[in-house]
Amino acid sequence: LVGTTWSQTLVSEEAAAIAYLEEYDKLTADIHYQYTEAGWIYETNITDETLANMTDWSLKLSDFNYREAKNASRFDMSKINNQNITRLLGKVMDIGTAAFPDTVKLRKISDLEGEMAGIYSTAKGCINATTCLPLEPDLVNIIANSRHYEELAAAWKGWRDASGKKMKHLYPEYVNLLNEAIKFEGKFEDMGDYYRSDYESPTFESDVRALFQELAPLYENLHAYVRRKLRQHYGADKFPTTGHIPAHILGNMWAQDWTNVYDILAPYPNKGSNYTITRMYKVAEDFFTSIGLNKMPPLFWENSMLVKPVDRDVFCHASAWDFGNKRDFRIKQCTSLTDEQLLTVHHEMGHIIYYLAYQDLPYLYRDGANPGFHEGMADIVTLSFQTPEHLKKIGFLDDVPAQNEGDINFLLRMALSKVAFLPFGYLIDQWRWSVFRGDTLPDSYNEKWWDLRCDFQGIFPPVKRTNADFDPGAKFHVPGGVPYISYFVSFVAQFQWHKALCKVANISGPLHRCDIYNNTMAGTRLNDMLKMGSARPWGEAMLKITNGTDGQTNKLSAAPLLEYFSPLLKWLQHNNRKYNETLGWDKKKCPNVPSANGLSGNSRIQNIGFLITAIFALFI
Ligand SMILES: C[C@H](N[C@H](C(=O)O)[C@@H]1CCCN1C(=O)[C@@H](N)CC(=O)O)C(=O)N1CCC[C@H]1C(=O)O
Numbered sequence: 001l002v003g004t005t006w007s008q009t010l011v012s013e014e015a016a017a018i019a020y021l022e023e024y025d026k027l028t029a030d031i032h033y034q035y036t037e038a039g040w041i042y043e044t045n046i047t048d049e050t051l052a053n054m055t056d057w058s059l060k061l062s063d064f065n066y067r068e069a070k071n072a073s074r075f076d077m078s079k080i081n082n083q084n085i086t087r088l089l090g091k092v093m094d095i096g097t098a099a100f101p102d103t104v105k106l107r108k109i110s111d112l113e114g115e116m117a118g119i120y121s122t123a124k125g126c127i128n129a130t131t132c133l134p135l136e137p138d139l140v141n142i143i144a145n146s147r148h149y150e151e152l153a154a155a156w157k158g159w160r161d162a163s164g165k166k167m168k169h170l171y172p173e174y175v176n177l178l179n180e181a182i183k184f185e186g187k188f189e190d191m192g193d194y195y196r197s198d199y200e201s202p203t204f205e206s207d208v209r210a211l212f213q214e215l216a217p218l219y220e221n222l223h224a225y226v227r228r229k230l231r232q233h234y235g236a237d238k239f240p241t242t243g244h245i246p247a248h249i250l251g252n253m254w255a256q257d258w259t260n261v262y263d264i265l266a267p268y269p270n271k272g273s274n275y276t277i278t279r280m281y282k283v284a285e286d287f288f289t290s291i292g293l294n295k296m297p298p299l300f301w302e303n304s305m306l307v308k309p310v311d312r313d314v315f316c317h318a319s320a321w322d323f324g325n326k327r328d329f330r331i332k333q334c335t336s337l338t339d340e341q342l343l344t345v346h347h348e349m350g351h352i353i354y355y356l357a358y359q360d361l362p363y364l365y366r367d368g369a370n371p372g373f374h375e376g377m378a379d380i381v382t383l384s385f386q387t388p389e390h391l392k393k394i395g396f397l398d399d400v401p402a403q404n405e406g407d408i409n410f411l412l413r414m415a416l417s418k419v420a421f422l423p424f425g426y427l428i429d430q431w432r433w434s435v436f437r438g439d440t441l442p443d444s445y446n447e448k449w450w451d452l453r454c455d456f457q458g459i460f461p462p463v464k465r466t467n468a469d470f471d472p473g474a475k476f477h478v479p480g481g482v483p484y485i486s487y488f489v490s491f492v493a494q495f496q497w498h499k500a501l502c503k504v505a506n507i508s509g510p511l512h513r514c515d516i517y518n519n520t521m522a523g524t525r526l527n528d529m530l531k532m533g534s535a536r537p538w539g540e541a542m543l544k545i546t547n548g549t550d551g552q553t554n555k556l557s558a559a560p561l562l563e564y565f566s567p568l569l570k571w572l573q574h575n576n577r578k579y580n581e582t583l584g585w586d587k588k589k590c591p592n593v594p595s596a597n598g599l600s601g602n603s604r605i606q607n608i609g610f611l612i613t614a615i616f617a618l619f620i
């Protein structure tokens with residue numbers, strides 16, 4: 001008898017949980033559709049009304065999550081053996097700030113985030129007394145194409161004055177409310193701790209630090225080479241003895257990708273292309289279908305926003321959208337005809353391919369194995385797509401450069417995006433985690449930001465910074481509340497996958513010449529991982545790709561990235577020695593960024609002194 005009731009109890013608890021989860025799956029998909037649609041309506045038409053509607057839906061979703069977390073906590077996990085069921089119930093209860101019962105404060109968080117992201121997306125940076133321009137495509141194009149130091153500095157400063165500076169007063173309350181909400185349940189130290197929990201690893205923070213340190217020598221050699229070439233172009237007077245590079249002459253508004261200054265760094269027969277916007281998306285789709293992955297569904301072409309509307313304000317920052325109903329997947333991008341934009345098209349479509357791969361999983365599992373995996377999938381085809389052979393195949397390049405200088409040129413061009421990015425991808429959340437921890441307070445937000453930018457990236461601001469500036473706010477993901485360490489993880493993982501897929505595809509030769517285009521063996525192996533979604537801890541997803549290849553592992557490893565760039569590192573070391581270029585920069589000094597006690601201390605003392613004199617003068 002006992003045996004029967006015991007197994008019946010087991011079955012009844014598990015059966016009840018399964019029945020609950022089936023009902024939950026439908027309810028959550030429905031409300032997420034409404035919430036996502038409200039977000040889309042706001043981002044493709046920024047008004048007070050569409051912001052209010054989005055905030056309403058984000059509160060409705062929080063209420064739903066709060067209620068269902070309570071329902072799921074009803075089940076006795078000790079009576080459920082099935083790991084899949086307990087993982088799903090755990091995800092129903094992992095609701096972050098929605099566990100906070102103070103809905104007034106939750107609404108305030110949503111309002112603040114919507115307001116800051118709205119400031120970012122509608123900001124126009126003034127490049128002189130009469131001309132103010134949006135970030136995309138205008139300011140982005142100036143930074144990419146101008147070779148005039150002062151013109152670049154004006155665009156760089158104008159953007160920061162119109163974006164970050166305008167939202168600085170909102171960020172402290174945003175941080176405090178997020179921390180208050182996430183600490184309520186007592187499961188997380190602060191909001192940064194909650195973001196890091198997506199990686200399901202207690203050693204995650206030290207693991208990424210170790211990876212960053214392993215990659216630093218490669219970055220320092222690239223930095224030294226690029227600094228020498230830019231010094232030749234702009235004049236040594238623009239380069240301080242500390243060894244830093246001015247932040248605004250690297251071809252990108254945030255100095256995160258240096259490919260736009262390739263023409264200064266090396267001659268490269270980089271043909272323009274007679275492309276249209278639609279052709280850019282068709283070329284990207286063709287890559288994915290060529291390796292056996294999905295094509296874009298009909299609604300993608302009907303509902304996406306692929307060009308900047310002329311009649312309203314929108315979020316131009318490109319993004320991919322999963323509406324969770326297995327039919328509606330979109331990209332929102334103010335697409336323009338540039339190489340960089342063609343890569344972004346591949347990036348956003350890579351996210352859609354991941355959405356399509358896991359669309360039949362329970363809703364709770366329709367996510368990247370970890371956030372870095374989603375970004376890695378978005379980027380993986382760019383390692384094949386940009387090879388000279390491939391560019392020739394699709395008419396982007398007339399001829400493949402000769403083996404040797406072509407190799408170095410090609411590797412240098414790849415390094416300007418994949419290596420130059422590493423310290424940037426790493427430092428944004430170093431800053432944000434220190435803010436959430438309370439180690440960085442509002443009056444040193446900007447100084448901490450530049451400490452990290454100077455220390456890790458070896459760049460400095462061309463225009464003197466003050467604590468009235470809020471340069472972190474000039475980068476989309478900060479006002480957008482989007483974690484960033486996922487991109488650093490992605491840049492490491494994508495090379496592990498590239499190495500494994502080239503092995504599976506039996507493509508020999510150097511890693512940087514491997515192109516998995518048209519190779520369905522590689523595509524099948526990749527898809528085997530994608531369709532796991534977040535159903536299993538991400539180490540199992542990593543092993544799904546690396547299994548059977550010599551890089552077989554379930555962990556992050558920098559080795560494949562270092563292998564890919566090893567021919568370039570040798571060339572850079574040789575080149576830097578030849579010009580006896582000193583590697584690195586003074587990591588503790590940052591030109592144009594007075595230290596906090598210096599700047600605010602000095603200015604505070606000066607201001608008080610001035611005040612006393614003024615009052616005294618009144619009484620004379
Ligand atoms: C241009 C790209 N836009 C993001 C991305 O595509 O990752 C957008 C905005 C934030 C998240 N996002 C999404 O689309 C997610 N919905 C994807 C998903 O997780 O499903 C971006 O921000 N990038 C690309 C390279 C480095 C970084 C940058 O430009 O700094």
Ligand SMILES: [Zn+2]
Binds near residue numbers: 347351374375378
């Ligand atoms: Zn992405």
